[in-house]
Amino acid sequence: MSKGSGLHNNAPSQKEQQKKKLENVDLKLEERDQRWLEKVARAPHQEPWSVTILQYAWTAGPVTLMAAYFGYYFAYGVMMPLERAFYFLGYSVIAVALGVGYRLFHNMTHGRQQAKDRINLLSLIDQVPELIYQVRDLGQINMTEEQRRIHSAGILLRKLDLGPEWVSTAIEDLTGNQQLAKQAERIEIFRRAGLYNRMKDIIEEAREESDKAFQSLNENHPRTAEALKKRLNGIVARPHHGQKREPLFIERILSAIEEGNENLMTLHDVEEMLTLCFELICGREIAYLKIEYTGHWDLARALDKLEEERNDLRISRARVYSRLKALTTYLNNIGIPSEIGSGNGLSTHKLLTIATKSLDTLSLQVREARQLTLSSPQKKGARKHLLTLSTKSQQLEKALQIYNESHRAYLKQGRDSLLLKRALKNWQKLSSKYQHQNNENLKRSLTISEQTIFLDDEDKAEVTQRIRQYLNESPDLQKNRLKNSQEDSSLLDAEQNLTEACARDIAIEIATILDPYIHLHEPQIQRAIESANAISLANIEPGMSARTKAAWGEAMASAVEKNLATSAEKLAQNLIRYYRVPLSDQTINFLVKTYNASLERLQFIARYETPLSASYSLDNVSAMEVPQPKDNWQIDLYNAKKTITRMSLKGMA
Numbered sequence: 001m002s003k004g005s006g007l008h009n010n011a012p013s014q015k016e017q018q019k020k021k022l023e024n025v026d027l028k029l030e031e032r033d034q035r036w037l038e039k040v041a042r043a044p045h046q047e048p049w050s051v052t053i054l055q056y057a058w059t060a061g062p063v064t065l066m067a068a069y070f071g072y073y074f075a076y077g078v079m080m081p082l083e084r085a086f087y088f089l090g091y092s093v094i095a096v097a098l099g100v101g102y103r104l105f106h107n108m109t110h111g112r113q114q115a116k117d118r119i120n121l122l123s124l125i126d127q128v129p130e131l132i133y134q135v136r137d138l139g140q141i142n143m144t145e146e147q148r149r150i151h152s153a154g155i156l157l158r159k160l161d162l163g164p165e166w167v168s169t170a171i172e173d174l175t176g177n178q179q180l181a182k183q184a185e186r187i188e189i190f191r192r193a194g195l196y197n198r199m200k201d202i203i204e205e206a207r208e209e210s211d212k213a214f215q216s217l218n219e220n221h222p223r224t225a226e227a228l229k230k231r232l233n234g235i236v237a238r239p240h241h242g243q244k245r246e247p248l249f250i251e252r253i254l255s256a257i258e259e260g261n262e263n264l265m266t267l268h269d270v271e272e273m274l275t276l277c278f279e280l281i282c283g284r285e286i287a288y289l290k291i292e293y294t295g296h297w298d299l300a301r302a303l304d305k306l307e308e309e310r311n312d313l314r315i316s317r318a319r320v321y322s323r324l325k326a327l328t329t330y331l332n333n334i335g336i337p338s339e340i341g342s343g344n345g346l347s348t349h350k351l352l353t354i355a356t357k358s359l360d361t362l363s364l365q366v367r368e369a370r371q372l373t374l375s376s377p378q379k380k381g382a383r384k385h386l387l388t389l390s391t392k393s394q395q396l397e398k399a400l401q402i403y404n405e406s407h408r409a410y411l412k413q414g415r416d417s418l419l420l421k422r423a424l425k426n427w428q429k430l431s432s433k434y435q436h437q438n439n440e441n442l443k444r445s446l447t448i449s450e451q452t453i454f455l456d457d458e459d460k461a462e463v464t465q466r467i468r469q470y471l472n473e474s475p476d477l478q479k480n481r482l483k484n485s486q487e488d489s490s491l492l493d494a495e496q497n498l499t500e501a502c503a504r505d506i507a508i509e510i511a512t513i514l515d516p517y518i519h520l521h522e523p524q525i526q527r528a529i530e531s532a533n534a535i536s537l538a539n540i541e542p543g544m545s546a547r548t549k550a551a552w553g554e555a556m557a558s559a560v561e562k563n564l565a566t567s568a569e570k571l572a573q574n575l576i577r578y579y580r581v582p583l584s585d586q587t588i589n590f591l592v593k594t595y596n597a598s599l600e601r602l603q604f605i606a607r608y609e610t611p612l613s614a615s616y617s618l619d620n621v622s623a624m625e626v627p628q629p630k631d632n633w634q635i636d637l638y639n640a641k642k643t644i645t646r647m648s649l650k651g652m653a
Contacts, residue, residue, distance in 0.1 A: 065092050117461040121281060124464045125553055126546030127471065128278045131506065132271055133542050134498045139267040142333040149173050150217070154224030157231050159538040160239060164188040167231055174228055175213045180206060184232055191234045199234050206232060222346065242533030242560040246272050250526045251315065252322045253511050262504045263398060264322070264405070266329040270507040275534050277467070277510050280518070281460055282553035284535065284560070286453040288528030289567045289595070291446055291574075302427045306578060309420040311523040316412045320626060323406035324351040330402060331358040333500075334395050348624050359399060359629075363636045366392045370636075370643050386647050393640035400637065403629055410626040424578065428611075431580065446579060448571065450564070453528060459517050466513045474502065531567065535560050568595035572602055576609040 065088040072080035136155070140148045156162060156170040164185040172181035183206040190199035203210075210232040217225035223244075230236070237243070249269040256264040293303045328351050332338055336358040346354075369389040376382040455463060511520055519525050535556040540549050568591045575581040583606035591597040 121464045125550045132274045157227035180209045239559040240561045248318045248322045270503045273507040280455045282557040284557040286532045306423040306427045309423040313416040319409035327355045327402040363633045366636045564595040565597045568597040580611045
């Protein structure tokens with residue numbers, strides 16, 4: 001017999017209403033608040049618990065003495081015996097002495113450490129934004145002038161408080177249309193003045209040119225095109241909205257660590273990791289939803305296995321995109337011409353097309369360099385061409401390594417898909433079995449718990465100390481600080497400030513330091529961070545004082561709104577697809593009220609989403625084939641290496 005299902009909200013105002021059972025639902029779905037120990041662990045406290053306890057002890061001493069004295073009088077009508085009064089008095093004196101003594105000891109030891117921790121934290125908050133801006137500028141070195149123009153204009157348009165002249169400059173750089181740039185300036189002026197009806201008039205006048213500009217940019221620069229469209233429609237992002245993160249940046253950095261290949265990450269990934277670090281040390285809290293199962297052990301184990309296989313399949317698909325993103329960035333950095341710069345916002349199919357085209361170009365360059373080396377009549381000329389051939393062949397070899405990583409990730413999708421089918425079949429079999437058992441003691445429920453990613457005060461101190469130690473001991477950064485102390489940093493070239501290798505090392509070190517505290521290696525943590533918008537650093541400018549940066553950082557970290565609507569909608573979809581829990585009206589209302597999910601979206605999911613069966617083909621879900629490397633790429637690389645070896649033996653190298 002099928003068991004009933006209830007939906008619970010532990011909020012005090014709705015607790016009783018949400019405990020009603022739903023009919024015809026396989027599993028019970030409930031939402032819990034933080035457990036008591038979780039609340040105690042997260043509760044802010046400025047001093048150690050030992051200090052707090054002793055404070056209560058010596059404070060309660062005199063109060064206890066007075067209470068005992070007057071209580072004894074009211075109860076017996078006589079004053080308390082002197083020996084008992086001495087007992088309570090002695091207790092009070094000893095408690096006060098212990099409390100004061102321990103407080104003095106704490107202030108002399110831990111108090112100084114806390115002051116030092118605050119100074120270190122302020123220093124790191126001062127340093128991280130400067131590194132972010134250096135990495136951002138470093139990423140433009142290998143771009144063409146046109147790519148730098150588009151990339152820089154996109155950054156300007158995403159700034160929160162941008163003056164009309166800045167908007168005009170960015171629009172003109174993007175489109176080359178002075179008239180459209182002037183109209184954008186007027187739109188911003190009227191928006192700032194609150195004259196929205198007049199602003200709409202200008203928007204309509206510029207509509208045709210705006211659409212043309214958007215269409216021309218959207219194919220290769222979708223994120224910049226979206227920023228352009230919003231500005232030309234008078235829409236400006238607010239601090240509580242934050243900014244979208246680069247998808248899968250954590251996965252690429254962790255993969256670079258695991259495989260010892262820094263080319264698997266991009267400089268934009270470095271920027272994202274530095275931004276995440278800045279958020280966390282400024283007090284950012286990132287919320288996410290987690291499903292927990294309480295019930296039969298076999299069913300719980302089956303659910304854990306299902307979640308594990310789902311995560312593995314998601315990681316495999318993520319790696320296909322990540323490797324192609326890293327490959328296109330690497331090819332662009334070594335000077336292979338393409339129509340994109342950073343590649344932010346591009347689809348997997350688009351990245352594969354660009355990567356294939358760029359590899360064809362690089363392979364052709366290797367072939368031509370080999371032909372020039374073999375056909376050169378003069379030894380000096382042959383040596384020059386051989387050097388070019390050696391460089392190009394090394395670049396092709398690295399590019400093929402990254403491409404092969406993408407191809408292997410694609411192949412792993414198939415294997416992970418089969419494992420997911422087995423786990424899904426086992427879960428559904430056990431779920432159906434226990435669903436029809438008449439065991440009244442069997443409690444089966446899926447619990448929605450809201451989790452938070454954050455650093456407490458002790459974590460901040462430890463993370464800050466380790467990152468500061470690494471930055472201070474880095475030889476490249478020491479040279480950078482020396483140059484900045486001798487010259488105006490605004491006049492220094494980006495290449496003098498920070499190298500790509502050093503920037504990637506910083507990201508790797510920060511990821512390694514943060515992992516024990518926020519568990520970056522867990523897929524659900526990665527998804528939670530990447531789905532939560534990052535804070536905007538638009539109001540923090542290079543050269544600001546440390547306290548100003550700290551004030552802006554803390555303000556922006558607390559201003560970004562907690563938005564769990566998308567997570568709730570995805571959770572609702574998974575409840576039907578994998579767990580076979582139908583969405584009743586009460587369930588939908590619960591998700592809407594608790595997490596502000598879209599009512600229309602949930603109703604659409606409830607109507608059209610169907611449970612997956614074990615026979616359903618998962619291979620074609622968001623999958624895209626990454627073919628094997630072309631034969632001519634590998635042949636050109638093989639011939640190049642053979643030529644280099646032969647020429648080296650002749651003593652020409």
